[in-house]
Each structure stands twice: as C-alpha cells, then as structure tokens.
Amino acid sequence: MKKPLRLRDPQPAETPTDVRILDIAADHIRRHGIERTTILSIAAEAGMSHANIYRYYPSKTALIEEISAQWLKPLEAALHVIGDAPDPAFDKLERLVFALHRAYRDKIETDPAIFALFSAASAQGAAIARRHYGRRDSEMRRILDEGASGPGFDPIDPKRALALILDAAYRFIDPIAMKLDLEVQRAVLEQRMGRVTKTVFRALSTGRI
Structure with a gap:
C-alpha cells in the first residue's frame, strides 16, 4: 500500500x-x-x-521620506475613496476632514516617533509633505467643484473655498498644531471640529466667503 x-x-x-x-x-x-x-x-x-x-x-533623507510615505499612502487612498463616493458634497467634505484628523491622531498616539518625521517634514516644507498636502487639496477641490455644479453650494471661488476650509480646520488637521492638543480628549476635539465644519459649510452654502 x-x-x-x-x-x-x-x-x-x-x-x-x-x-x-x-x-x-x-x-x-x-x-x-x-x-x-x-x-x-x-x-x-x-x-x-x-x-x-x-x-x-x-540618502538618509530619502529613506526617512519613504518611511512617512508608507503610512500616508493608505490615508491618501482613503481620501480618494471618499471623493469618489456618491454622497452629497457637504457630507464628503466632512468625512474627509474627519478622516485626516483621526488618521493623524491615531498615528500620534500609537507611533509618535514616526509621526514626528512627518511633522518635521511639514515644518520644513519637505517634498513628502508637499506631495501629501497636494493630494489632500486635490481631493477637496474635486469635491468643491462637484458641489458647485450641483445643489447645495451657491457659485463659489474654489480657491477661496479651499482656503476657508483649511484655515478653519487648521487646529484639527495640521500635524504641528495637533501635537499641541494631545492633552485634549479626542471626543472633545471632534465635537469642536464638528461645530467648525458645520459653520464653514453654512458659509459655503450661501456663497458668502
């Protein structure tokens, strides 16, 4: 056998x-x-x-930038998925801002040394930070253009609208500013961010920006 x-x-x-x-x-x-x-x-x-x-x-710089890119790439892909969703533009903008905030906050709390690389790159205007912010802004502009062409937004200047969102959300999506808020509870920050985004979206809906 x-x-x-x-x-x-x-x-x-x-x-x-x-x-x-x-x-x-x-x-x-x-x-x-x-x-x-x-x-x-x-x-x-x-x-x-x-x-x-x-x-x-x-170079060591190229190696460090690639370490940052490894965790930024999935976040950027998630932002693109939000931009592609069939939801109303207001909803997508809010989801995108919250996705950025939560991803950064998670990284600060769970992997502070690697988040510090990105924070330093942002302060220095390094290539990895410029590319990331360019992709973030591209998704926001895409949603704003979609909103301006449909119901919800009055005709708006896309550049001014994007600047308003970034200025208003600075505390919640800038890596350097977020480090200063580590002692603030996440739930408290998200409540504040929700109020800020709703105020901004009301301004966008009237076109008075």
Missing part, C-alpha cells in the same frame, strides 16, 4: 529587501531617535554594506 503523499508546508514569502530596510530603519528611529539612527547602523542590522542601502535609498 502506497503511503499518502505529504504536502510540504508553504514557505513564508521573503520580505523584499527595500521593505526590510524600511522596517529596520523605522525600528531604529523608534528606539534611538532620528539623530542617532544612521545608515551604518541600519546596514549592520540588515547584514549588508552601507553601500547596498544606497542602492535602494540614495
């Missing part, structure tokens, strides 16, 4: 080298801070030369 064939357990997929480097770098930043994290220390833990690190990331 033949013995039944035994299927081999599938081998775990090997983590791509570029992702492994990012994981190690992020862990070093969490444990040692950005200043004490070096390409040499990352290379040593990865078991490769520092020259090999530069094959994937041409």
Whole structure:
C-alpha cells in the first residue's frame, strides 16, 4: 500500500529587501531617535554594506521620506475613496476632514516617533509633505467643484473655498498644531471640529466667503 503523499508546508514569502530596510530603519528611529539612527547602523542590522542601502535609498533623507510615505499612502487612498463616493458634497467634505484628523491622531498616539518625521517634514516644507498636502487639496477641490455644479453650494471661488476650509480646520488637521492638543480628549476635539465644519459649510452654502 502506497503511503499518502505529504504536502510540504508553504514557505513564508521573503520580505523584499527595500521593505526590510524600511522596517529596520523605522525600528531604529523608534528606539534611538532620528539623530542617532544612521545608515551604518541600519546596514549592520540588515547584514549588508552601507553601500547596498544606497542602492535602494540614495540618502538618509530619502529613506526617512519613504518611511512617512508608507503610512500616508493608505490615508491618501482613503481620501480618494471618499471623493469618489456618491454622497452629497457637504457630507464628503466632512468625512474627509474627519478622516485626516483621526488618521493623524491615531498615528500620534500609537507611533509618535514616526509621526514626528512627518511633522518635521511639514515644518520644513519637505517634498513628502508637499506631495501629501497636494493630494489632500486635490481631493477637496474635486469635491468643491462637484458641489458647485450641483445643489447645495451657491457659485463659489474654489480657491477661496479651499482656503476657508483649511484655515478653519487648521487646529484639527495640521500635524504641528495637533501635537499641541494631545492633552485634549479626542471626543472633545471632534465635537469642536464638528461645530467648525458645520459653520464653514453654512458659509459655503450661501456663497458668502
């Protein structure tokens, strides 16, 4: 009688080298801070030369920006989904602002060292921050254009409308400002944000901005 064939357990997929480097770098930043994290220390833990690190990331700055991009990309995709939704424009704008606020707040609370990279990039006007804000603003403009062409908004200047939203929501969606509110309970901040957004949307509905 033949013995039944035994299927081999599938081998775990090997983590791509570029992702492994990012994981190690992020862990070093969490444990040692950005200043004490070096390409040499990352290379040593990865078991490769520092020259090999530069094959994937041409500089420490590029490596740090990619660490920030890893958690910003899913957020940006979620904003795009909100923009694509069939909901009324007012509802989509409110959901988008709340999605930004909650994603930032979650990151501050659960992964402060990595959030600090993005906060510093914002303060410095670094490329990763400019790209992120460009995508955020693009989604907001898309919703504003949709609202202006349908019921709900009076004819408005899209640039002024976007500026009004960003100015009014600054406390709730700017990473540097949000760090100052860490002691404020989330529920309290969200109540305040809800009142602010409703006030802004009333102004948009009249076109008096």
